[in-house]
Amino acid sequence: MNIGKASKLSELTVKTVRYYANIDLVKPNQSSLTGYREYSEEDVLKLKFIGKARKFNFSINECRELLSLYENQNRPSKEVKKITLEKVSEIDKKLNELKNLRDELNYLANNCNGDDRPNCPILEAFSKK
Amino acid sequence: MNIGKASKLSELTVKTVRYYANIDLVKPNQSSLTGYREYSEEDVLKLKFIGKARKFNFSINECRELLSLYENQNRPSKEVKKITLEKVSEIDKKLNELKNLRDELNYLANNCNGDDRPNCPILEAFSKK
DNA sequence: TCTTTACCTTCCCCTAAGTGTAAGGTTTAT
DNA sequence: ATAAACCTTACACTTAGGGGAAGGTAAAGA
Numbered sequence: 229m230n231i232g233k234a235s236k237l238s239e240l241t242v243k244t245v246r247y248y249a250n251i252d253l254v255k256p257n258q259s260s261l262t263g264y265r266e267y268s269e270e271d272v273l274k275l276k277f278i279g280k281a282r283k284f285n286f287s288i289n290e291c292r293e294l295l296s297l298y299e300n301q302n303r304p305s306k307e308v309k310k311i312t313l314e315k316v317s318e319i320d321k322k323l324n325e326l327k328n329l330r331d332e333l334n335y336l337a338n339n340c341n342g343d344d345r346p347n348c349p350i351l352e353a354f355s356k357k
Numbered sequence: 358m359n360i361g362k363a364s365k366l367s368e369l370t371v372k373t374v375r376y377y378a379n380i381d382l383v384k385p386n387q388s389s390l391t392g393y394r395e396y397s398e399e400d401v402l403k404l405k406f407i408g409k410a411r412k413f414n415f416s417i418n419e420c421r422e423l424l425s426l427y428e429n430q431n432r433p434s435k436e437v438k439k440i441t442l443e444k445v446s447e448i449d450k451k452l453n454e455l456k457n458l459r460d461e462l463n464y465l466a467n468n469c470n471g472d473d474r475p476n477c478p479i480l481e482a483f484s485k486k
Numbered sequence: 487t488c489t490t491t492a493c494c495t496t497c498c499c500c501t502a503a504g505t506g507t508a509a510g511g512t513t514t515a516t
Numbered sequence: 517a518t519a520a521a522c523c524t525t526a527c528a529c530t531t532a533g534g535g536g537a538a539g540g541t542a543a544a545g546a
Binding site (some may be wrong): 241243244247251262263264282287288 | 503504505511512
């Protein structure tokens with residue numbers, strides 16, 4: 229199938245699919261006649277796989293790693309588990325940072341009159357030495 | 358003072374401070390003799406202000422907006438409050454997404470044997486149609 | 487005074503993960 | 517035959533800077 233169909237089936241944009249081909253992430257056959265990329269069912273599965281992994285905050289390089297494990301029928305599952313748990317603790321860290329940020333900002337907003345006067349504790353907090 | 362001192366005082370890298378000058382965010386005087394940038398105390402305060410706002414996840418453009426409010430002695434505090442509350446709800450949204458992500462990944466990891474056999478529910482979940 | 491060292495400048499390339507657009511070739515439908 | 521829909525490559529742009537080269541300037545030591 230052509231890239232348009234692969235794009236629809238994988239729910240990725242054509243641009244993204246083409247990008248993945250350019251960086252050798254999912255490389256379809258390319259017709260020597262027309263130059264069109266020819267995607268197989270297998271390719272579409274890989275694209276979907278990557279789409280999910282990306283939604284799970286895996287970087288392209290991590291996707292590449294997971295994909296090679298996915299393609300290797302003999303991979304030990306502990307490798308995949310290890311990568312996944314690392315990702316979980318990474319997300320935990322980011323969650324904590326964001327929570328703190330959120331609470332501080334919210335505190336500042338709650339202490340701001342929010343009226344037409346210039347006095348503003350938010351800006352004051354930002355300009356603290 | 359020169360950029361090195363302004364960098365130390367503001368706790369930003371020289372590269373970052375120079376970048377902010379280039380994008381007209383904090384523009385110091387520039388000596389016509391030596392070409393050196395000359396930072397005032399006021400400039401350093403602005404740099405610190407931006408450093409804090411950036412830590413609070415405000416984009417450069419949002420910093421620009423906050424900075425102009427900060428510089429305007431007559432600004433109404435409600436504008437600042439509005440921007441801040443928008444940022445809080447933006448962070449809330451991201452927090453929820455990350456939480457879901459984290460739980461799903463953690464669930465998958467907990468259901469993976471993590472041994473030397475190839476069977477792996479994580480990769481299976483990623484390749485689900 | 488000379489030289490070394492530390493500091494400063496501009497300029498260009500690189501990052502991640504694509505998006506936008508232009509110019510042009512191909513296929514399909516009317 | 518031609519227009520619409522699809523495909524191609526190639527280049528620039530995005531965020532928020534970081535790395536490093538080539539070269540000018542200033543301050544300190546011998």
